[in-house]
Amino acid sequence: MAxxxxxxxxxxxxxxxxxxxxxxxxxxxxxxxxLSIIIMELDPGVEIPLHTHEKEVDSIFIVEGEGEIYIENNWQIVKKGDIIAIGAKELHGLKAKGQTPLKCYVVHAP
Known part of the structure; x- marks a missing residue:
């Protein structure tokens, strides 16, 4: 499946x-x-609320923009070029900051 x-x-x-x-x-x-692979774009100021995935691991690559990601019990700054890996059942969320959309390449597996 290429x-x-x-x-x-x-x-x-x-x-x-x-x-x-x-x-x-x-x-x-x-x-x-x-496997699921998506491109996700958040408008400035938009937040994906804190959540977990029962069995999937989240891999996120920031393609454009800047924001904050909630991992390891705190909000951390993310920007273009950052890669984030989040294990199953780990609490996480994402916020778009700044004046431009936050665009991410997101992989969920298994």
Missing amino acids: VKISLNELPMQPHQKFSGVKVGYVITKEKHPE
């Missing part, structure tokens, strides 16, 4: 749960039962 995408050509759509968040689907659980 995939090649261009970020500029990936269709973005509103997130089903969060206002001010757009998602572009690269790989969905329907295509691969143990």
Whole structure:
């Protein structure tokens, strides 16, 4: 299952749960039962609330913008080029800061 995408050509759509968040689907659980890959874009000031994933590990690469991520019981600054890995059942959240959207490449596995 090889995939090649261009970020500029990936269709973005509103997130089903969060206002001010757009998602572009690269790989969905329907295509691969143990993997999902998305591009997620948060408008300035938007926050993904604190949450956990029962079995998935989250890998996040910050593509554009800046913000804060909640990991290890505190908020930490993130910016373009940062990589974050979050284990299953670990509490985490994400906020977009600054004047531009925060764009992330997100992998959930398994």
